[in-house]
Amino acid sequence: MTRIRLAALLTAVLLAAVLLVAATGCGPAKTPLYVYNWGEYIAEDVIALFEEENPDITVKYKTYSDNETMYPQISKSAFDVLFPSDYMVIRLIREGMLAKPDFANLPNAVAHTDPRLAQTRFDPDDQLNAQLFEYAVPYLYCTVGLIYNTDVIDLGGSTDPKDVWGVLFNPEYVDRIGMYDSMRESIGAALNYLGYSLNTMDPAELAEAKALLIRQRQEVRPITGIDELKDKYVSGELVAGIAWSGDYQVCLDKLSEENAPDTNLAYVLPKGSNFAIDFMCIPANAQHKAEAERFIDFMCRPDIALKNAEYVLYSSPNLEVVPQLPEELRNDPSFYPDGETLASLEVFFSNEEIEETYARIWEEVTGN
């Protein structure tokens, strides 16, 4: 019996050793490319396609859940391609943690990226603002708007923030409004409703937004959450709420299934609301910069960008992709906003002063 056990143990060790070699050792002279992306943020076959077309590269793919999880990791290990959001790109540039790609090696990015995105302001500092597009290539973007049940609410096609966000603060919908448990989105909706900039530092404007959110907590009693909200919009339990455009797509996906409840949802992007762009960039400590440029350019190639846009269901900044999307998506101004709306959208600025001010307000709101 013991002998058998020992033999089993030995076999297991040997097996493990073999697996270990298989896991760590890869074929001869293949360059590894370390890609660090959001979870579920790339079409399933894209990496395999890239490796097929670039047989000298093997992609080591790892994922993160948010910018703040990614940030501490990239100074500790050398990644080659990152996908940070706008404010995180600014922070990385400020801290000298990014390398400039050579745009001569990124013909697809140069040819197909929507030039209107570069008109957006990303930081109060002019110099930083101008540098963003020298360091980073837009991947996908999503907007923040209102998801609502069209059987209950009629906005009459308005995109005026007063009408749209007014729903969130309307006591008529008590206990039936959803909010993200997220500081900038919540305060942002209040500021946008009041007609102020999402990045205001004016104490009076901020105090007004704070009072509005506190009153909402008392009178409308919104349900806060993230993932669980989607199921409640679908079931009709919640009639409206603040939502990322990607989450709205997930809700539609759920509604399109057999046996789904008979709910009619719509999404509207008010003027002056928030949008977030995720960029592809190369960290300063990358070991395989040339390969990283090949990967980024590959991701900008229209056929690949289309796959990703259709899988992730965020808006693509790739001009070639948009006309190939399903009609209901490309004609929806909430996903592909017209020039005027796009120009009115703001990204969240982020520096220590802003973060601290907003965190203090958020604390008071959630403490109430």
Place this chain on the structure above:
Amino acid sequence: MRRFLKGLQGFYMVLVFLFLYAPVMVLIVLSFNKAKSRAVWGGFTLDWYRKLFENREILSSLEVTLVVALVSALVATAVATVTCLGLDHLRKRIRSLLLSATYIPIVNPDLVTGVSLMLLFFFMRLQLGFVTLLLAHIVFNIPYAILSILPKVRQMDRNLYEAALDLGATPAQALRKVILPEIMPGVINALILTFTLSIDDFVISYFTSGNQVSTLAITIYSMARKSINPQINALSTLMFVSVLVLLVIVNIRTSRDVRKKPKEVSP
């Protein structure tokens, strides 16, 4: 009255088991749900299982997780077995001192263990990756393995070893044929415990895995931004069933051993 109490007991047991197993049951049912939603039943499907085996990212992190769990469990248990045999022969004061030292990593928050291991690897100029991940898992598994093996070693009659030597066994034979079989239940327990602890771990892996490898826990957590992929339900179901089968096998084996023992003793 007695019958009522009996009924109450049964009801209580049902409640406890419901409480323990309801979440897993929901998970298993949802892994066969055609609809992506958690609220609606869209019909039976094996699609998520099929997609799971085509998903490179999940499969490669599953491979890393299993290899790390297996190797770290084996190494930690081997180290712990030797340590326990050694501890047993120490003087009482030194032994309790060393034992307290092994307790400390267990009460230490994972966060502290993770960060300090990461700093140590930097200090040693080891590149974070598979090797550091494995080392980290071995490190946090050793104290648990010691704790599950030591009681068996303490229960063992010390004279057994000397008797074996008297009867002509070499020390190596005595270890293999007398001591190891005596403490085997503890060793098996240690293996199972460390294996599951290693699969469970998120925090320490997050700090020590670097840019090359990702464990299942890290990959699943990173999907939090979007909806959790139903493939994860399928994967969790498969893992639950395999652990269940493993435990049933172990239990059948132990109960068979218990039944066999008296026969062996009788002449």
